[in-house]
Amino acid sequence: MATPDTRTQILDAAERLFAEHGYRGTSVRAITTLAGANLAAVGYHFGSKAELMTAVVRRVVEPINAAQRAGLDALLARTSRPSVGELVEAFAGPLFDGMSAGGARTSRLIMTILSDPAEEARGWTGPAEEAVREEFFAAFARALPGVSPGELAFRMRGIVAVTAVDRLEVHQQSVPGCASPEQGAAARRWAVAFLTAAMSAPPPPA
Amino acid sequence: MATPDTRTQILDAAERLFAEHGYRGTSVRAITTLAGANLAAVGYHFGSKAELMTAVVRRVVEPINAAQRAGLDALLARTSRPSVGELVEAFAGPLFDGMSAGGARTSRLIMTILSDPAEEARGWTGPAEEAVREEFFAAFARALPGVSPGELAFRMRGIVAVTAVDRLEVHQQSVPGCASPEQGAAARRWAVAFLTAAMSAPPPPA
DNA sequence: GCTTGAATGAAACGAACGTTTGACTTAATC
DNA sequence: GATTAAGTCAAACGTTCGTTTCATTCAAGC
Numbered sequence: 317m318a319t320p321d322t323r324t325q326i327l328d329a330a331e332r333l334f335a336e337h338g339y340r341g342t343s344v345r346a347i348t349t350l351a352g353a354n355l356a357a358v359g360y361h362f363g364s365k366a367e368l369m370t371a372v373v374r375r376v377v378e379p380i381n382a383a384q385r386a387g388l389d390a391l392l393a394r395t396s397r398p399s400v401g402e403l404v405e406a407f408a409g410p411l412f413d414g415m416s417a418g419g420a421r422t423s424r425l426i427m428t429i430l431s432d433p434a435e436e437a438r439g440w441t442g443p444a445e446e447a448v449r450e451e452f453f454a455a456f457a458r459a460l461p462g463v464s465p466g467e468l469a470f471r472m473r474g475i476v477a478v479t480a481v482d483r484l485e486v487h488q489q490s491v492p493g494c495a496s497p498e499q500g501a502a503a504r505r506w507a508v509a510f511l512t513a514a515m516s517a518p519p520p521p522a
Numbered sequence: 523m524a525t526p527d528t529r530t531q532i533l534d535a536a537e538r539l540f541a542e543h544g545y546r547g548t549s550v551r552a553i554t555t556l557a558g559a560n561l562a563a564v565g566y567h568f569g570s571k572a573e574l575m576t577a578v579v580r581r582v583v584e585p586i587n588a589a590q591r592a593g594l595d596a597l598l599a600r601t602s603r604p605s606v607g608e609l610v611e612a613f614a615g616p617l618f619d620g621m622s623a624g625g626a627r628t629s630r631l632i633m634t635i636l637s638d639p640a641e642e643a644r645g646w647t648g649p650a651e652e653a654v655r656e657e658f659f660a661a662f663a664r665a666l667p668g669v670s671p672g673e674l675a676f677r678m679r680g681i682v683a684v685t686a687v688d689r690l691e692v693h694q695q696s697v698p699g700c701a702s703p704e705q706g707a708a709a710r711r712w713a714v715a716f717l718t719a720a721m722s723a724p725p726p727p728a
Numbered sequence: 729g730c731t732t733g734a735a736t737g738a739a740a741c742g743a744a745c746g747t748t749t750g751a752c753t754t755a756a757t758c
Numbered sequence: 759g760a761t762t763a764a765g766t767c768a769a770a771c772g773t774t775c776g777t778t779t780c781a782t783t784c785a786a787g788c
Contacts, residue, residue, distance in 0.1 A: 322735080342548040344776060354737055355570040359777065362733095470712045477687035478680040506676045513723030520715040522708075528765080550746060560767055563748065567765095 323361045325351040331502045335424040339369055373429060376422055377441060381448050383410035389452055400459050401512040405451050408511055411479045412504050426480050456515065463519050475511050529567045537578045539676040541630040547574055566699050569585050579635060582628055583647060587654050589616035594657055610681070613658050614717055617685045618710050624643040632686050662721065669725050
């Protein structure tokens with residue numbers, strides 16, 4: 317394999333280190349050292365550490381969003397009224413797979429986005445993510461006519477929370493490498509079953 | 523109110539700042555300034571910044587754990603086989619209330635514990651939390667005989683994830699102060715309904 | 729061959745960090 | 759009144775941080 321260019325190597329190193337140690341816990345020096353690049357390369361190729369983070373996040377989130385959109389489109393092409401289980405599968409599946417792909421690194425990266433209180437984190441996710449989420453929101457709303465918009469938003473946040481935190485803790489307790497693929501496949505089934513039942517719950521009396 | 527001692531004021535300031543800006547995003551100087559104390563007071567009263575964090579976390583987590591244990595004990599005193607809904611209420615309720623109490627600060631603090639990759643975070647929660655969680659685990663296992671231990675652990679992580687992330691985002695979008703209590707009470711009902719259905723889901727075929 | 733512009737390199741910038749020091753204040757004990 | 763210990767204070771410690779500067783390398787265009 318021809319050695320990739322410096323820019324890509326910095327992105328790879330940054331994705332790994334940001335996921336392992338968080339944004340503030342990762343120094344530009346650590347990134348460039350792991351990437352085998354010069355310290356000034358981050359400033360040259362990305363402008364600043366914060367802009368490097370947005371580039372890393374975009375590269376990770378984009379394929380997940382694309383898979384979610386493709387799944388929803390395929391679903392809507394087949395039937396105008398997908399079931400709750402089908403929607404959960406289409407929404408949570410790519411989230412789950414995307415997070416497993418990087419050996420739970422992606423999961424921690426998304427946790428970092430969700431939980432980092434820094435102002436920089438506000439611009440980490442692009443508008444594309446919101447667009448996809450709104451489409452799923454509309455589809456879920458049609459499938460769950462009794463659930464109010466506020467409660468539906470609550471439930472969709474729950475999907476992201478369950479997938480992110482689960483992959484996170486799996487990684488934490490099996491320290492050395494990735495979780496076993498068997499466990500990963502089982503967790504995916506668990507998540508879809510768990511979340512389908514949750515999304516289908518009758519809304520509580522006001 | 524007689525002004526509390528320096529130690530308590532540092533704990534209060536640290537709880538707020540750790541929740542707002544994360545562990546690494548909070549400097550000892552910012553804490554002591556907000557507390558109206560001297561910079562060296564942290565070293566004197568707690569030893570180090572990391573030990574201050576463990577003191578903050580323990581003060582926050584302990585009442586939640588106590589409420590969870592009390593709720594479970596009351597439940598088991600009434601019936602030897604509580605329902606899934608009762609167990610969810612006893613487990614997630616104190617989590618939810620504890621997180622709402624601090625104006626969603628606690629939620630962010632727990633997110634910090636869950637997601638912070640720093641080595642310091644390993645000792646942030648004490649053994650008491652694990653003990654309570656194991657008792658609930660056993661009670662849930664009796665109420666859900668068809669669910670394997672691995673899947674049950676997955677589902678219990680889901681409860682923590684849903685409560686923590688929800689309170690987190692409520693706080694994020696309503697920037698100025700606390701979420702409206704109406705919204706908080708509604709979200710609590712939403713969470714219990716959502717999670718009861720999720721916990722009661724039939725296990726997927728292997 | 730010379731020029732141009734992108735890319736990399738070594739070195740330093742000022743700022744902020746956690747921690748430590750040693751003197752000072754305060755209040756209780758003998 | 760001297761002694762002791764706890765607590766507070768200003769100041770500095772050495773380190774690490776993100777960023778910038780400027781010289782150098784190198785391949786393509788004329």
